Amino acid sequence: LVSSFSRIFSTHSKIEMSNLEEAKKLAAYAAIDNHVQSGNVVGIGSGSTVVYAVERLAQRVQTEKLKISCVPTSFQARQLIIKHNLKLSDLDITPSLNVCIDGADEVDSNLNLIKGGGGCLLQEKIVASCAKQLIIIADFTKNSCKLGDQYKKGIPIEVVPTAYVPIKRKLESRFTGEIDLRMAINKAGPVVTDNGNFILDWKNFDQTLNWENVNQQLISIPGVLCTGLFVNMAKKAYYGMADGLVKVQE
Ligand code: 5RP
Numbered sequence: 216l217v218s219s220f221s222r223i224f225s226t227h228s229k230i231e232m233s234n235l236e237e238a239k240k241l242a243a244y245a246a247i248d249n250h251v252q253s254g255n256v257v258g259i260g261s262g263s264t265v266v267y268a269v270e271r272l273a274q275r276v277q278t279e280k281l282k283i284s285c286v287p288t289s290f291q292a293r294q295l296i297i298k299h300n301l302k303l304s305d306l307d308i309t310p311s312l313n314v315c316i317d318g319a320d321e322v323d324s325n326l327n328l329i330k331g332g333g334g335c336l337l338q339e340k341i342v343a344s345c346a347k348q349l350i351i352i353a354d355f356t357k358n359s360c361k362l363g364d365q366y367k368k369g370i371p372i373e374v375v376p377t378a379y380v381p382i383k384r385k386l387e388s389r390f391t392g393e394i395d396l397r398m399a400i401n402k403a404g405p406v407v408t409d410n411g412n413f414i415l416d417w418k419n420f421d422q423t424l425n426w427e428n429v430n431q432q433l434i435s436i437p438g439v440l441c442t443g444l445f446v447n448m449a450k451k452a453y454y455g456m457a458d459g460l461v462k463v464q465e
Contacts, residue, residue, distance in 0.1 A: 238455030260317025378438025
């Protein structure tokens with residue numbers, strides 16, 4: 216699977232947006248059809264691929280009279296659930312989920328993930344940890360051999376705002392690479408997450424690190440709330456392919 220992707224990646228810049236959108240939709244529809252049944256509590260991830268997952272859920276509620284409750288992982292996910300008239304729940308009401316469907320920024324050959332490109336990592340990790348299965352949906356550009364091969368924006372780390380400078384210094388002294396405070400697109404200030412926190416993006420990291428150990432080291436620093444490293448969490452990944460097929464990694 217990995218080698219068949221390398222040719223596609225080398226021409227990534229030439230990939231048409233419409234192909235990527237079609238690939239996202241293929242993955243999302245396949246995952247919803249294979250993993251969601253009536254009576255389920257479903258975690259709704261964040262990002263552009265999840266839009267198609269919610270669209271498919273809404274279709275199935277209409278046509279099959281599927282009965283589901285949805286737990287959002289972000290303000291965006293909550294808005295999507297409301298817009299499609301799906302039943303909105305939360306972790307107070309439904310703390311155990313059957314499945315969580317979410318996107319990813321990169322998936323390695325062991326199903327370890329980088330998430331949080333959209334800044335929703337903390338709630339995504341909490342909701343995924345409450346689900347029996349985390350199912351990833353993505354276009355074909357997200358599949359990778361090693362973390363950092365494809366995704367160059369770094370590993371997101373959500374931090375308490377007052378602690379971002381000491382955390383940045385600690386990370387710079389312990390690891391190779393660069394640590395950048397994520398700024399708003401207009402550079403007027405830092406990105407503030409749904410939880411009121413800042414994000415540090417760790418770029419150009421050593422790709423041979425043990426991600427489980429690294430994640431433990433990072434979350435042991437006071438003020439670090441969550442990392443975008445999702446290690447041993449995903450059960451399967453669905454990739455929409457350029458040729459219109461769906462590939463499954465498990
Ligand atoms: C947001 C996320 C998203 O799931 C990730 O960025 C993938 O998004 P997209 O489906 O738009 O590629 O982790 O925090």
